[in-house]
Amino acid sequence: MSAARVAMAQPPLTLDVAGVAKSYGATIALQRVTFDLRRGEVHALLGENGAGKSTLVKILSGIVRPDSGSVRLAGQPFEPHSLLAARAAGVSTAFQELSLLPNLSVATNLTLPRQRKGPVGLGSRRLNEAKAAELLAECDATDIDPGALVADLSLAEKQRVEIVRAVSQRPRLLILDEPTAALAEPEWLFRIVERLAATGVGVLYISHRLAEVRRLCLRGTVLRNGESIATVDLADAQDTDIFRMMVGRGAEEATQRTRGTQQRAAEAPALMLKDLRGAGVEGVSLDLHRGEIVGVAALEGQGQRDLFRILGGAAPAESGVIAVQAKPVRFADPRHALHAGIGFVPEERKTEGIFLGMTTASNISLPILGRLLRLGLIDGRRERAEVREAARGVDLPDRYIGMRISALSGGNQQKALIARVLLSGARILVLFDPTRGVDVGTKEVIYGVIRQFATGGGSVLLYSTELSELVQLAHRCLVMYRGRIVGEATGEGLTEQRLVSLASGHGRAA
Amino acid sequence: MSASVANTRQRTAMSIRRLLGNGTLIVAAIYALLFVIFALRQADALSRNSIVDLFNNALPLALAAAGGTLVVLTRGFDLSVAGVVALSNVLMATVVGDGPAGALEGLAMVTGIGLLVGAVNGVLVAYVRLQSIASTLATMIVTSGLALLVLDAPGGNVPDFVADTLTDVVAGGIPVAAVIALAVVLAWLVLRRTDWGVALYAVGADETAAGLAGIPTRRVMFLAYCLAGVFYALSGYMLSALTATGNPNAGNSYLLLTFAAIAIGGTSFSGGRGDVVGAMLGAATLTLLQKVLFSAGVSSFYTGIFQGIVMILAVLVAALSDRIASGRRA
Numbered sequence: 001m002s003a004a005r006v007a008m009a010q011p012p013l014t015l016d017v018a019g020v021a022k023s024y025g026a027t028i029a030l031q032r033v034t035f036d037l038r039r040g041e042v043h044a045l046l047g048e049n050g051a052g053k054s055t056l057v058k059i060l061s062g063i064v065r066p067d068s069g070s071v072r073l074a075g076q077p078f079e080p081h082s083l084l085a086a087r088a089a090g091v092s093t094a095f096q097e098l099s100l101l102p103n104l105s106v107a108t109n110l111t112l113p114r115q116r117k118g119p120v121g122l123g124s125r126r127l128n129e130a131k132a133a134e135l136l137a138e139c140d141a142t143d144i145d146p147g148a149l150v151a152d153l154s155l156a157e158k159q160r161v162e163i164v165r166a167v168s169q170r171p172r173l174l175i176l177d178e179p180t181a182a183l184a185e186p187e188w189l190f191r192i193v194e195r196l197a198a199t200g201v202g203v204l205y206i207s208h209r210l211a212e213v214r215r216l217c218l219r220g221t222v223l224r225n226g227e228s229i230a231t232v233d234l235a236d237a238q239d240t241d242i243f244r245m246m247v248g249r250g251a252e253e254a255t256q257r258t259r260g261t262q263q264r265a266a267e268a269p270a271l272m273l274k275d276l277r278g279a280g281v282e283g284v285s286l287d288l289h290r291g292e293i294v295g296v297a298a299l300e301g302q303g304q305r306d307l308f309r310i311l312g313g314a315a316p317a318e319s320g321v322i323a324v325q326a327k328p329v330r331f332a333d334p335r336h337a338l339h340a341g342i343g344f345v346p347e348e349r350k351t352e353g354i355f356l357g358m359t360t361a362s363n364i365s366l367p368i369l370g371r372l373l374r375l376g377l378i379d380g381r382r383e384r385a386e387v388r389e390a391a392r393g394v395d396l397p398d399r400y401i402g403m404r405i406s407a408l409s410g411g412n413q414q415k416a417l418i419a420r421v422l423l424s425g426a427r428i429l430v431l432f433d434p435t436r437g438v439d440v441g442t443k444e445v446i447y448g449v450i451r452q453f454a455t456g457g458g459s460v461l462l463y464s465t466e467l468s469e470l471v472q473l474a475h476r477c478l479v480m481y482r483g484r485i486v487g488e489a490t491g492e493g494l495t496e497q498r499l500v501s502l503a504s505g506h507g508r509a510a
Numbered sequence: 511m512s513a514s515v516a517n518t519r520q521r522t523a524m525s526i527r528r529l530l531g532n533g534t535l536i537v538a539a540i541y542a543l544l545f546v547i548f549a550l551r552q553a554d555a556l557s558r559n560s561i562v563d564l565f566n567n568a569l570p571l572a573l574a575a576a577g578g579t580l581v582v583l584t585r586g587f588d589l590s591v592a593g594v595v596a597l598s599n600v601l602m603a604t605v606v607g608d609g610p611a612g613a614l615e616g617l618a619m620v621t622g623i624g625l626l627v628g629a630v631n632g633v634l635v636a637y638v639r640l641q642s643i644a645s646t647l648a649t650m651i652v653t654s655g656l657a658l659l660v661l662d663a664p665g666g667n668v669p670d671f672v673a674d675t676l677t678d679v680v681a682g683g684i685p686v687a688a689v690i691a692l693a694v695v696l697a698w699l700v701l702r703r704t705d706w707g708v709a710l711y712a713v714g715a716d717e718t719a720a721g722l723a724g725i726p727t728r729r730v731m732f733l734a735y736c737l738a739g740v741f742y743a744l745s746g747y748m749l750s751a752l753t754a755t756g757n758p759n760a761g762n763s764y765l766l767l768t769f770a771a772i773a774i775g776g777t778s779f780s781g782g783r784g785d786v787v788g789a790m791l792g793a794a795t796l797t798l799l800q801k802v803l804f805s806a807g808v809s810s811f812y813t814g815i816f817q818g819i820v821m822i823l824a825v826l827v828a829a830l831s832d833r834i835a836s837g838r839r840a
Binding site for chain 2: 063083084087095098099100101102103104108109112113114115122123124165
């Protein structure tokens with residue numbers, strides 16, 4: 001059989017997945033997945049949340065075993081029983097939910113599970129850091145200090161370390177799961193991927209960003225409901241075709257901007273900041289009106305995270321004024337912010353947003369439990385009714401409500417989180433990158449929710465790493481640079497190019 | 511350009527944090543402070559006998575705390591310390607013969623039992639995936655019960671060889687207890703730099719991520735419980751040498767003091783942070799505090815109150831210095 005393949009003109013296959021299926025109890029994660037990946041190919045894996053991408057990644061990484069079907073790696077049967085076995089066979093993965101250990105140094109993380117040993121056979125910090133520096137240099141990431149604790153790195157730096165670690169295994173097949181979700185400058189990754197592919201490494205590239213996928217990949221496989229729908233030549237496929245394959249319905253071009261018509265009446269702004277300062281925030285003033293969506297654009301690490309955390313009550317403000325409906329407020333903790341009517345959706349939903357051990361319903365109803373009390377006990381029927389209503393608002397299917405939230409895909413968790421914030425009765429939404437690592441379908445839902453919220457008189461402050469998202473959604477967009485607001489783009493001036501030039505500290509005059 | 515400035519600032523902040531967040535340093539400072547008070551109050555505090563006593567009294571708790579730390583680092587709780595200490599103690603007071611042979615035989619027996627109990631804990635927690643508090647509570651009850659079967663009331667006699675030699679001095683004045691403590695510290699410094707030592711911290715911080723990094727998490731946890739059991743047995747062994755008698759309830763006071771020593775030593779109960787040496791110093795601090803209070807004429811009924819206060823102080827200082835260190839603006 002392998003002889004027949006060699007005879008073909010195509011480069012040999014690095015990965016050949018045939019009819020792979022996997023279910024967890026009654027839940028079918030993968031029905032039937034078939035695709036192949038050639039040597040030196042960067043192959044895209046596309047699909048909505050819950051399409052089965054994560055399960056496929058876990059199977060290929062040796063974390064779970066398929067129920068049926070076959071996987072061949074470079075012609076050999078590939079049935080790893082552990083992550084280490086998969087790694088030994090030449091498959092390494094950069095996980096979306098980063099797998100770094102925050103309490104250890106970058107160097108230790110890069111050399112796990114076996115430290116570099118000194119002369120007496122003991123782990124040597126010096127050798128570890130030298131090795132790590134070498135690995136970082138290979139990937140052109142010399143700005144990351146090998147001795148730094150991972151906890152002290154920014155999310156983008158963590159993601160890069162995760163990628164460096166996967167690359168450092170010198171794999172035959174590299175799996176990148178949403179690798180650019182937190183990267184502000186993905187070119188860095190593209191260079192690595194292209195370099196590896198040129199040396200014959202196969203790369204399975206999972207991303208929701210079609211532009212990226214088109215930049216890197218020639219072919220892509222679309223998954224839907226655990227099935228591989230088709231492997232397409234990306235050059236021949238329109239975005240709408242791919243989108244249709246992913247969601248199984250026509251893609252409505254529902255991206256009309258509804259800007260310019262918002263009434264900025266004489267009424268007090270819903271949220272007013274005056275010379276707000278705190279760690280990383282060097283004096284920010286802004287007005288956010290009723291019915292307004294204001295975007296915030298910035299390069300990685302310009303204080304936007306700190307600003308949003310202050311507004312969510314998750315970090316203290318040092319000086320300045322925060323006024324909600326012209327009433328000055330101070331937040332000592334997130335509860336106060338919620339009380340003032342600010343609903344905050346944080347960046348790291350896994351650690352700051354949701355309670356993994358609880359059901360989706362409990363996660364959604366948390367902030368309103370006080371309202372649901374009857375004789376001091378929670379009225380279960382009302383809780384269910386309210387939750388179902390809120391879930392419908394964010395297009396979260398009923399069947400997920402009773403499940404543990406940890407069993408939901410990232411996009412659905414995000415929907416639940418937004419449902420919770422909406423249910424809390426907040427009139428101001430403070431959203432930090434709400435569509436990070438979320439597929440196109442969910443994105444559209446989230447956009448819809450945001451627009452509807454604003455139309456209904458709510459106010460939204462939105463940060464996103466994707467400038468196109470801000471251009472599409474926001475009525476106007478503020479740009480942060482080094483902890484300050486350095487510019488604003490409105491109306492016709494709200495374009496990606498303008499945001500980029502403002503965000504990099506140029507074009508203040510333009 | 512600005513990135514490099516930020517980088518240096520971050521680096522300085524990091525090294526400050528490492529220093530301030532180092533629980534071992536904090537507990538060492540607390541100990542030094544207490545020792546100064548002790549030396550001022552008690553005229554013979556610096557005499558050889560007093561120093562030897564200090565080591566002898568602190569060592570059993572320090573060994574128990576060292577073992578407990580291994581488990582706490584993996585984000586577990588090991589309550590079996592109370593049972594293993596008691597069982598080791600009553601066995602040393604009843605069935606062991608005199609002389610070096612008897613001492614070795616006793617050592618082999620109790621460490622074997624400690625290892626066995628630790629292995630049972632390890633299997634239940636790491637492989638059967640039971641909660642550590644529940645599993646180790648069960649083994650604690652079983653071993654405490656066994657201790658009562660061996661000796662139903664305080665009594666018995668620990669062989670003179672053990673009681674005398676191990677509480678004595680060697681090489682012209684170095685307490686045996688200090689030698690043992692030093693050996694444990696050295697062993698820890700070695701273990702810490704093995705793959706297993708690093709893995710302890712990784713597993714405690716995030717077991718899933720540790721698994722994804724290729725660490726055999728179950729084996730790492732299993733070994734932590736096994737080694738902890740051995741330390742508890744050594745603790746019971748040295749307690750026997752100290753008291754020279756058996757007491758089936760000897761472990762009871764150890765249970766809470768062990769965890770207090772671990773906390774004072776700067777080890778976080780949420781796993782992945784801390785140090786064995788800190789815990790041993792924490793144990794020494796608690797023991798020294800008893801002596802200081804005694805020398806100040808405070809009734810021993812108040813000891814618990816002061817120990818609790820010191821524990822709150824230590825944990826508070828650690829939390830505060832950590833907060834100061836992690837604040838990006840000085």
